[in-house]
Amino acid sequence: MNKPRYQRRKEDRPQEITAAAFEAFAENGYAKTRVEEVARRAGVSKGLLYLYFKTKEELFKAVIKSVVIRRVDALIDNVATTELSSEEFIRGPLLSFMKQVPGSPVAVVIRLLISEGPRHPDLVEFYYENVVARGLGAITRFVERGIERGEFRHSAISELPHLFLAPMMLSVIWRIIFTNRKLDTDKLMETQIDMLLTQLKT
Amino acid sequence: MNKPRYQRRKEDRPQEITAAAFEAFAENGYAKTRVEEVARRAGVSKGLLYLYFKTKEELFKAVIKSVVIRRVDALIDNVATTELSSEEFIRGPLLSFMKQVPGSPVAVVIRLLISEGPRHPDLVEFYYENVVARGLGAITRFVERGIERGEFRHSAISELPHLFLAPMMLSVIWRIIFTNRKLDTDKLMETQIDMLLTQLKT
DNA sequence: CTGGTTACTGACTCGCTGGTCAGTAAGTAT
DNA sequence: ATACTTACTGACCAGCGAGTCAGTAACCAG
Numbered sequence: 001m002n003k004p005r006y007q008r009r010k011e012d013r014p015q016e017i018t019a020a021a022f023e024a025f026a027e028n029g030y031a032k033t034r035v036e037e038v039a040r041r042a043g044v045s046k047g048l049l050y051l052y053f054k055t056k057e058e059l060f061k062a063v064i065k066s067v068v069i070r071r072v073d074a075l076i077d078n079v080a081t082t083e084l085s086s087e088e089f090i091r092g093p094l095l096s097f098m099k100q101v102p103g104s105p106v107a108v109v110i111r112l113l114i115s116e117g118p119r120h121p122d123l124v125e126f127y128y129e130n131v132v133a134r135g136l137g138a139i140t141r142f143v144e145r146g147i148e149r150g151e152f153r154h155s156a157i158s159e160l161p162h163l164f165l166a167p168m169m170l171s172v173i174w175r176i177i178f179t180n181r182k183l184d185t186d187k188l189m190e191t192q193i194d195m196l197l198t199q200l201k202t
Numbered sequence: 203m204n205k206p207r208y209q210r211r212k213e214d215r216p217q218e219i220t221a222a223a224f225e226a227f228a229e230n231g232y233a234k235t236r237v238e239e240v241a242r243r244a245g246v247s248k249g250l251l252y253l254y255f256k257t258k259e260e261l262f263k264a265v266i267k268s269v270v271i272r273r274v275d276a277l278i279d280n281v282a283t284t285e286l287s288s289e290e291f292i293r294g295p296l297l298s299f300m301k302q303v304p305g306s307p308v309a310v311v312i313r314l315l316i317s318e319g320p321r322h323p324d325l326v327e328f329y330y331e332n333v334v335a336r337g338l339g340a341i342t343r344f345v346e347r348g349i350e351r352g353e354f355r356h357s358a359i360s361e362l363p364h365l366f367l368a369p370m371m372l373s374v375i376w377r378i379i380f381t382n383r384k385l386d387t388d389k390l391m392e393t394q395i396d397m398l399l400t401q402l403k404t
Numbered sequence: 405c406t407g408g409t410t411a412c413t414g415a416c417t418c419g420c421t422g423g424t425c426a427g428t429a430a431g432t433a434t
Numbered sequence: 435a436t437a438c439t440t441a442c443t444g445a446c447c448a449g450c451g452a453g454t455c456a457g458t459a460a461c462c463a464g
Contacts, residue, residue: 008411008460029317031233034451045413050453110375115231115317117379124379132380156393162385163394166368173312173371177319177326178334183364191358192365195397210430210441236421247443249424258422 006044014052017042018066021059026108030060030116061123064112067105072131079138086146087197094139094164098189102171110169111176136161143200152200167192208246216254219244220268223261228310232262232318263325266314269307274333281340288348289399296341296366300391304373312371313378338363345402354402369394 020042024033035056039046053059075097082089101107109127117124139161146152157163171185222244226235237258241248255261277299284291303309311329319326341363348354359365373387 004460005458006412006460010411013411029233029320031231032321035453036451046452047414047454048412051411054453056452111316113379114313114375118231118381119234128380128383156389156396160390160393162372162390163369163397166372166390166394167365169375170364170368170371173316173375177315178330179320181330187358188362188364188368191362192368194358195365195401199397199400206430207428208430208442212441215441237423238421248422249444250442252423253441256423 013042013044013048014062015066017044017049017052018059018063021063022067022105022108025060025063025112026105030112035059057120060112060116061120064109064123064127067109068127068131071104071106072135076134076138079142086142086149086151087201089142090193090197094142095189095193098165098168099186101168102175102185107172107175110172135165139164146200153202155199157196157199163196164192215244215246215250216264217268219246219251219254220261220265223265224269224307224310227262227265227314228307232314237261259322262314262318263322266311266325266329269311270329270333273306273308274337278336278340281344288344288351288353289403291344292395292399296344297391297395300367300370301388303370304377304387309374309377312374337367341366348402355404357401359398359401365398366394 017038021033021038024038024041027033035049036046038059039049042049049059053062075093078093079089082093084092113124113127140158143152143158143161147154147158167185167188171183171188174181174183174185219240223235223240226240226243229235237251238248240261241251244251251261255264277295280295281291284295286294315326315329342360345354345360345363349356349360369387369390373385373390376383376385376387
């Protein structure tokens, strides 16, 4: 009749807490989220949370890292190993990847970085190295591969992989600010890819 | 010898306070900015600030509006009255306008909207109506004018004025997050405009 | 069963900050 | 001068939320 008030689950707690924190931060942002609220969502006491994370800020950093780490890896592996032609890859896996970003946890991370980034330089550095630099690098390498293979010609785009991502970023921001205003983000990205490929091929 | 401790300047105070608030919000964001700090920068007491603005939130809204109002108007007038050909206008005034945005107060407003927008729906609404809708509308009308004049052909771009602004948005976000990482934002926007014009003309 | 370890709880503290208001003095009318 | 209005000050308050810690009970070894 007396079920224990709690179980000791030292291994799982950190993961559960960061997951709860991610949800809370996604809904209310960092500043407006109370640590106690995170604890409640994770089904633990505030005291326990402070056993695993020294401060709210450390929790924040752990959340960002937990979301970011695995995301880009998949795409980068894909770039390295694909059998597809450059155009097929861009219209296929790359476009699909970009389309799902605005609705994914990555969008939340971007929002948090915009709000809190300026106060966490080391976190920004981490994000740049592990996500942005690697992502842009992958695109650049892919475009250059296309050129070597004779699929693409040389153009300014080789040095501006950002142009592939610009409509994706706009879509992310749009979704964050204008949640109820519709925007055909897929069409936006497709059209941009069309333009870039036209430019790269002719 | 006894200079007055303060002067009564009822007319100028609101403007001075919103200017001070803008600076403070720009540096630290909304949540981290103390009302007292705003008052200090404006050279007034906290009490006076609360005489002109009922709450911190109302002050915030006043700041956004004060920055936004006049900005877009100039561009829109320009669109309506220009004598330039469509291409000349796009490569000239429109491009110049976009290039200066990432370093302007508008970038700060965008950051604030991303952070605080979700908690201020009416402010977002205001911003959409007065800035985004009007800006996008102006670009759309301009593209259509080009088509009527036989300068441009029909294409998907007519319905996606956002593509003109996407690199600008990416530049804004980049500058906010990666303040020390360089990015040739001008080149980015120029190349996008080149691509769009190629698409519109051929 | 028993004693020891430690994951876990939750009530508490304390600094911080949004907001108030009684009082003060700058300007003004007479 | 004098009385009056009101822009302005700054000390104060209330409550909120990050971080603490003394105590509790789940689990385990012997």
